[in-house]
Amino acid sequence: MGTSFLRLDSSLSRADRYENYLKALNAPDCIVLGARSAIFAPISNLTTVIVYKENSHEHFEKRSPGCNVRDIALLRRDLESIAVIFSGYVPSMELSALIDTRKLQYENHSFKLNAQSFSSDDGTLLPGRIFTNIRKALKTGPVLFMVPRKGYGNALLCAHCKNLAQCSCGGRLSIGYRNAPPICTVCAQDYPEWMCSWCDRKKPYIAGRGIERAAEEISRAFNGYPLILSYGDVIKSNIPHKPALVLATPGAAPTTENGYSAVVILEGLSFFSHPDIRAQERARELFFETAAMIEPKGEVLLSIPDDHPITSSIVKWNPGAMIRRELTERDEVALPPYVQSIVITCAISEATNIVNGFKRAVSDSRLPSSVKVFGPTPALKGESRIVIYFDIQEGERVRQFAHELQRRRSIAKKPLLTLRVDPYSF
Structure with a gap:
């Protein structure tokens, strides 16, 4: 075909990846295949971006600022007047909402299985x-x-009273392989002589x-x-x-x-x-x-x-019927994609104060009344998670408030919060 083909992903050596990056800058006619970060590549004479399985968690950046490929592709479409094609089996809720409002054209290959x-x-x-x-x-x-x-077995019950088998730390017990002793999924403590803490029986039942x-x-x-x-x-x-x-x-x-x-x-x-x-x-x-x-x-x-x-x-x-039903349910209870979200991860000791601070900001009209604060709830590594929902139209105001909170914490030499706007999940 006479078209060059370039890869941009972390499996390449740094030298090869940078060489391909430079080629993509100047190649007049090429196809670039890349992973998540390739969406930022300043490709010469770019005409089309194709995103495969845009609803995959791999398209969401884990590091700050936590952007995702779908949103960056749509921004590039608007800024650079290029075509964007999302390919996959089922669109995400965000993409489905754009399809529902006719901001994106949806094409489905009809087939009977x-x-x-x-x-x-x-x-x-x-x-x-x-x-x-x-x-x-x-x-x-x-x-x-x-x-x-x-x-092998991801959850253990007592065969007699059917109570869930748990470790002293509160984690559930599982079995890694046949005849292996139960082990805690949190702290890895094993229980070779396991006994039900409720009825003192010793016969487990594998539930998961x-x-x-x-x-x-x-x-x-x-x-x-x-x-x-x-x-x-x-x-x-x-x-x-x-x-x-x-x-x-x-x-x-x-x-x-x-x-x-x-x-x-x-x-x-x-x-x-x-x-x-x-x-x-x-x-x-x-x-x-x-x-x-x-x-x-x-x-x-x-x-x-x-x-x-x-x-x-x-x-x-055709997943359309299931998608439309879930979109309706989310719209009725004000869940994404009909509202935006910010997820805050912080130390347990600070979580309650942060929640109260956001609620006071709403009552003092420093934040719009559409802001809803949920949490704190337990997160990984002994931290707490706070979820904040707000109207899309008020997004800039809420994000500026969160940015100012981070700035003041930095000035006060306090640990910065982990903030994610519209994360993959929570």
């Missing part, structure tokens, strides 16, 4: 009716099982199956087929296209030539049940991305209640 849901009423990993479909698919090629968790426990159950159910696991530090990039049981955690599914005979998403509701604001969005993306890995005549088998809307969305290959 063979997808079925199978409800598990007794807590089993594989609902009874799903076995026939899996056996049929195994006759022609590999079957992918998407498992929500790594490890990890991929290794799921592999045991699935290999027993479909004996005689090769078992391939892809997760954590043992990720497989691709596998041969022949009958096999392939288990993977999110983001670790290997590819196979022509696709899988079937993909099975296990414990479907658990993907939608994470306690953060992007849980639904992330689950939709995972379901569609996993479903896209089947061969043309393959099946998508979901272990999820029959009335869950994700099934019909995958059949129609």
